[in-house]
Amino acid sequence: MPLRESELIRRIRRSARASRNRVVVAGIGDDCAILRTTPGCDSLVTTDFSIEGTHFRREWHPGNAVGHRCLARGLSDIAAMGGEPRAAFLSLAIPGKLPRQWVDKFLAGLLHLARRHKVELAGGDISSAPVICADICVVGEVPRGTWLPRSGARPGDSIFVTGTLGAAAAVLQALRAGEPVSPRSRGARQHFYPEPRIAVGQYLRDRGLATAAIDVSDGFSTDLNHICQESKVAAVVHEHSLPRPTPANWLRHTSALHLALHGGDDYELLFTAPPAARIPRTICGVRVTRVGEIISGRPQILLMDSHGQRKALTPGGWQAFSE
Amino acid sequence: MPLRESELIRRIRRSARASRNRVVVAGIGDDCAILRTTPGCDSLVTTDFSIEGTHFRREWHPGNAVGHRCLARGLSDIAAMGGEPRAAFLSLAIPGKLPRQWVDKFLAGLLHLARRHKVELAGGDISSAPVICADICVVGEVPRGTWLPRSGARPGDSIFVTGTLGAAAAVLQALRAGEPVSPRSRGARQHFYPEPRIAVGQYLRDRGLATAAIDVSDGFSTDLNHICQESKVAAVVHEHSLPRPTPANWLRHTSALHLALHGGDDYELLFTAPPAARIPRTICGVRVTRVGEIISGRPQILLMDSHGQRKALTPGGWQAFSE
Numbered sequence: 198m199p200l201r202e203s204e205l206i207r208r209i210r211r212s213a214r215a216s217r218n219r220v221v222v223a224g225i226g227d228d229c230a231i232l233r234t235t236p237g238c239d240s241l242v243t244t245d246f247s248i249e250g251t252h253f254r255r256e257w258h259p260g261n262a263v264g265h266r267c268l269a270r271g272l273s274d275i276a277a278m279g280g281e282p283r284a285a286f287l288s289l290a291i292p293g294k295l296p297r298q299w300v301d302k303f304l305a306g307l308l309h310l311a312r313r314h315k316v317e318l319a320g321g322d323i324s325s326a327p328v329i330c331a332d333i334c335v336v337g338e339v340p341r342g343t344w345l346p347r348s349g350a351r352p353g354d355s356i357f358v359t360g361t362l363g364a365a366a367a368v369l370q371a372l373r374a375g376e377p378v379s380p381r382s383r384g385a386r387q388h389f390y391p392e393p394r395i396a397v398g399q400y401l402r403d404r405g406l407a408t409a410a411i412d413v414s415d416g417f418s419t420d421l422n423h424i425c426q427e428s429k430v431a432a433v434v435h436e437h438s439l440p441r442p443t444p445a446n447w448l449r450h451t452s453a454l455h456l457a458l459h460g461g462d463d464y465e466l467l468f469t470a471p472p473a474a475r476i477p478r479t480i481c482g483v484r485v486t487r488v489g490e491i492i493s494g495r496p497q498i499l500l501m502d503s504h505g506q507r508k509a510l511t512p513g514g515w516q517a518f519s520e
Numbered sequence: 521m522p523l524r525e526s527e528l529i530r531r532i533r534r535s536a537r538a539s540r541n542r543v544v545v546a547g548i549g550d551d552c553a554i555l556r557t558t559p560g561c562d563s564l565v566t567t568d569f570s571i572e573g574t575h576f577r578r579e580w581h582p583g584n585a586v587g588h589r590c591l592a593r594g595l596s597d598i599a600a601m602g603g604e605p606r607a608a609f610l611s612l613a614i615p616g617k618l619p620r621q622w623v624d625k626f627l628a629g630l631l632h633l634a635r636r637h638k639v640e641l642a643g644g645d646i647s648s649a650p651v652i653c654a655d656i657c658v659v660g661e662v663p664r665g666t667w668l669p670r671s672g673a674r675p676g677d678s679i680f681v682t683g684t685l686g687a688a689a690a691v692l693q694a695l696r697a698g699e700p701v702s703p704r705s706r707g708a709r710q711h712f713y714p715e716p717r718i719a720v721g722q723y724l725r726d727r728g729l730a731t732a733a734i735d736v737s738d739g740f741s742t743d744l745n746h747i748c749q750e751s752k753v754a755a756v757v758h759e760h761s762l763p764r765p766t767p768a769n770w771l772r773h774t775s776a777l778h779l780a781l782h783g784g785d786d787y788e789l790l791f792t793a794p795p796a797a798r799i800p801r802t803i804c805g806v807r808v809t810r811v812g813e814i815i816s817g818r819p820q821i822l823l824m825d826s827h828g829q830r831k832a833l834t835p836g837g838w839q840a841f842s843e
Contacts, residue, residue, distance in 0.1 A: 222562060226750060227670050228600040228734060229564035229660065234557045239545060241552035244609045244657055246647040251613070277551040286567045288611075288655045290574070322655070324569040332611045332645070332655035334567055337552065347550050411551060427549060 206323060209287070209304065220283040220338065224319035232284060232319070232336060239344065241337040243274035249328040257372045260302030261309070262380055262389040263331075266462075268307045270414065271335030272314060272393035273464040277412040279345040279402025280337035282395065284319040285311060287333055290326035303331075314395060343402055345410035345468065350428035352493040354408055354469040357476055359394050359483045361387075362417050363453055364442035366460025384442055391464040396481035398466060406476060410468035416461040421498055422512040424469065431494035434510065436502050440486040458500075459513040529646060532610070532627065543606040543661065547642035555607060555642070555659060562667065564660040566597035572651040580695045583625030584632070585703055585712040586654075589785075591630045593737065594658030595637060595716035596787040600735040602668040602725025603660035605718065607642040608634060610656055613649035626654075637718060666725055668733035668791065673751035675816040677731050677792040680799055682717050682806045684710075685740050686776055687765035689783020707765055714787040719804035721789060729799060733791035739784045744821055745835040747792065754817035757833065759825050763809040781823075782836040 210225045222231040234240050247253060247267040258266075268285060275282045287307065291300065311318055316335070368388035371378050380389040394412070401407040409428055411420045417439070425432055439457045469491055470476055476485055489501075500510040533548045545554040557563050570576060570590040581589075591608060598605045610630065614623065634641055639658070691711035694701050703712040717735070724730040732751055734743045740762070748755050762780045792814055793799055799808055812824075823833040 223669075227667075228597040229566040229603070229667075231601075231662075231667060232563040232565060233664070234563065240555040240557065240563065242555060242607070242609060242643060242657070242659065243552040244611045244643065244645050244655070246611050246613055246645045246655075248613055248647055248649050248653070250650065251648050274551040278554075280552070284565070286565060286657065288567045288569050290569055290571055290653065320565060320567065322567050322569045324571055325574050326571050326653060327573070327650055330571070330613065330649060330653050332567070332569075334565070334609065334657045336565065339554075341556070344550075344552075344554060346546075 209318065218283055218315055218317055221317045221319045224317055230284065230286070230319040235338055237341050238338040239341050241275055241278050241280045241339055241344065242334065243271050244332060244334045245270035245274065247331040247333070249330070255299070258389065259380055260299045261306030264303035264306030265310050265390050267331045267333050268310045269391050269393050269464060271333040272310070272316070272395060273412040273414060275335055275337035276393050276395045276398035277345065277410050277466060278337070278339060279343065279398040279410065280339040281399065282314050282316045282335050282337040284336045285316050285333060287318060287321035287331065289321065290324040290330040292327060292329065293325055295329065339402065345398065345402055345407050347409055347411050347424050347427040350409040350424050350430050350469040350491045351471070352430060352491055353472055354491040355472060355487050356421070356432060356434070356467070356469055356489040356491065357485050357487055358413065358417070358440060358465050358467050359397055359480070359485055360463070360465040361440045361442040362413065362463055362465065363456030363460045364388065365391065365462035366456045367442070387442070388462065391462065393464055394466045394483060397483050400480050401468060406470050406474045407468040408470060410466055413463045413465045413467050414461060416459045416513065417467065418458050418498060418510055418512040420467055422496070424467070425496035425498065429496060430491050431497050431499065432489055432491055433499045433501055433507065434489040436500055438486060438488045440484065458510065532641065541606055541638055541640055544640045544642045547640055553607065553609070553642040558661055560664050561661040562664050564598055564601050564603045564662060564667065565657065566594050567655060567657045568593035568597070570654040570656070572653070581712065582703055583622045584629030587626040587629030588633050588713050590654045590656050591633045592714050592716050592787060594656040595633070595639070595718060596735040596737060598658055598660035599716050599718045599721035600668065600733050600789060601660070601662060602666065602721040602733065603662040604722065605637050605639045605658055605660040607659045608639050608656060610641060610644035610654065612644065613647040613653040615650060615652065616648055618652065662725065668721065668725055668730050670732055670734050670747050670750040673732040673747050673753050673792040673814045674794070675753055675814055676795055677814040678795060678810050679744070679755060679757070679790070679792055679812040679814065680808050680810055681736065681740070681763060681788050681790050682720055682803070682808055683786070683788040684763045684765040685736065685786055685788065686779030686783045687711065688714065688785035689779045690765070710765070711785065714785065716787055717789045717806060720806050723803050724791060729793050729797045730791040731793060733789055736786045736788045736790050737784060739782045739836065740790065741781050741821060741833055741835040743790055745819070747790070748819035748821065752819060753814045754820050754822065755812055755814055756822045756824055756830065757812040759823055761809060761811045763807065781833065
C-alpha cells in the first residue's frame with residue numbers, strides 16, 4: 198500500500214527520536230534542523246546518493262540493506278576524516294506505487310545503523326520520482342583543526358588499508374551473473390551491510406598517526422589516486438600485499454587482484470603514515486595492512502609485482518557516468 | 521555532449537571558489553567539507569529535492585531557472601528561521617545523455633544566486649539517474665537561540681505574509697494549459713526565479729518581532745496549518761486581505777483566491793507577531809500584509825469572508841505523493 202507524505206514524515210519523526218544527541222538542538226518539525234557544535238570542534242558535512250539502478254537494485258538488495266548502505270556511505274566519509282557522526286538528513290524520493298513494506302525496511306536498516314553510531318535523523322525531504330532516489334547528508338564533528346585530509350601524504354610515508362579489498366565488487370559480479378548470494382552470509386556482508394570504520398578513523402586522529410586518509414568507496418586505485426592528486430605525490434603499491442577476502446564461491450569469476458585494485462563499495466579506510474609511526478596490525482578489531490609507500494613525483498600509482506617490477510596503474514574504479 | 525563525472529566535479533569546484541566565506545574552512549576536494557560555526561551562533565541545516573517531472577519539466581523550465589529554484593528552496597528555509605545562509609551542498613544525478621549545455625545553465629543559475637547571498641558551494645555528490653534529480657542541502661547560521669520557530673504562535677498574535685500569494689501556481693496552471701509564459705516576464709519571475717526572503721527573516725529575528733515563521737513553499741493553507749499544529753493554536757484568515765498578484769493573462773483560468781490559499785512554490789514568509797509588535801508595511805523592500813489572527817482552540821484554519829462568516833478551511837497545498 199503506498200504511503201502518503203504526511204504519514205511518512207510522522208513515521209520518520211517518531212523513529213528518529215530514539216537517537217537524540219546533544220549536538221542536535223532541534224530536529225524534524227521546523228524549516229531547518231538546529232545544530233550546536235561542541236565547543237572547540239569543527240563540523241564535517243558530506244552528502245551521498247543511493248539511486249535505484251545506479252547504486253542498488255530492488256531485486257538484489259533487501260530494503261534494510263539499502264537503508265544500511267545509504268547511511269554507511271555518509272558515515273564512511275566521516276570516518277575518513279577521523280570524525281564522529283552526529284546528525285543525518287535523509288532526502289527520499291520514491292515511486293508512487295512502492296510498497297509501504299519496502300520503505301519500512303529501508304528506514305529500519307538506516308535507523309538501526311544510526312542508533313549504533315548515536316546519529317540522530319534530524320531532517321530531510323520526501324518526494325516522488327520514477328525510481329527510488331535517496332540522498333543522505335551526514336554532519337559530524339572533529340576537534341578543531343585535527344581532521345585527516347587527503348592532501349597530507351609525503352614521500353616516505355607508508356600506505357595502509359583496513360580490512361580486505363574486493364569483496365563488495367565480487368558480490369556484485371556474482372549478482373550480475375545471476376548467482377544466489379545470501380545477504381547475511383560471511384563475505385557477502387561487506388557488500389550488503391558494510392561497516393563504516395568510524396572507530397579506526399578516530400584512533401588515527403586521536404594519536405596523530407595518519408598524514409592523509411580517504412575511504413575506499415570508488416575503488417582502491419581511484420581513491421589512492423585522489424590522495425596522490427591532492428597531496429601531489431606518487432604511490433608504489435605492492436601487488437602481493439593487497440589484503441583480499443577469503444575465497445568464496447562468488448569470487449571464482451574474476452581476478453581477485455583486479456577486484457581488490459578497482460572494485461568499489463568496500464568502505465575501508467586507506468591512509469598514509471610516516472615511517473616512524475607505529476601502526477598496529479589490528480585497530481579496534483579491524484585488520485590493518487601495509488600495502489606500499491608514497492614517493493615523490495607527479496601524481497600516479499605504480500604497481501610492483503613480486504619480482505620488483507613496477508608498472509603504471511590506471512585508476513579504474515567506479516564512476517557514476519561510465520556505466 | 522554528455523559529461524564525465526570527474527569533469528563535472530572540476531567544473532563545479534572551479535565555479536564554487538567564487539563565493540568563499542569564513543564558515544567554510546575547506547570545501548570540495550576531501551571526503552567531507554569542514555565548517556567552523558561563528559562563535560555564539562547555532563547552525564541551521566535543511567535539504568530539498570528538485571526532481572524532473574515532480575518539481576520541474578525540462579520543456580517548461582530553462583536550466584538556469586531550475587538551478588535558481590533548486591537553491592532558492594533551501595535558502596527560503598534558512599530565511600524562515602531568520603538565519604544567514606553560509607554553505608550549500610549539491611547532490612546532482614542526471615541521465616547519461618543530458619546535454620552538457622543544460623548542466624552548465626543549471627549550475628550558472630544556482631551559482632548566480634549563491635554568489636548574491638555569499639553562499640559557498642562546499643560539496644555534494646554526482647551520479648546518474650533516469651531523470652534529473654537534484655538535492656540541495658543548505659547550512660546557515662543564527663545567533664544562538666534566536667531562530668524563528670514554527671511553534672511559537674500564541675492566541676492574539678497577528679498573521680502576516682510577505683509579497684503576494686498564488687502567482688507561482690498560476691504560472692504552473694498556464695504552463696499545464698499549454699500557454700506560452702516568458703520566464704523573465706513580470707509575474708512569471710515568482711515561479712521561475714523566486715526570491716528567498718533572507719533579509720526579511722533577519723529583520724524579524726534581529727528585532728525579536730515574530731513569534732513563529734515558516735516559508736510558503738507547500739501552499740499558504742498547508743504551511744499555516746504547520747504553524748497551527750506545531751504551536752497548538754487555531755488561525756482565522758481574512759479572505760479579502762490575502763495579497764494576490766496583479767492579474768495577468770495566465771491568471772484567468774482559475775480562481776485567484778484558490779491559488780492564493782492552496783498554490784505552492786511562492787517562497788514568501790508567513791509569520792505571526794504579538795499585537796503590540798510594530799510590523800512595517802514594507803520590510804527590506806518587500807510588502808508585508810496582515811491576513812488574520814491566531815486564536816486558541818484545536819489546530820485548524822477558519823476562513824472569514826467579507827460578511828464575517830467563518831468556515832473551516834481544509835489545507836490543500838502541494839503534497840509530493842498526491843500527484
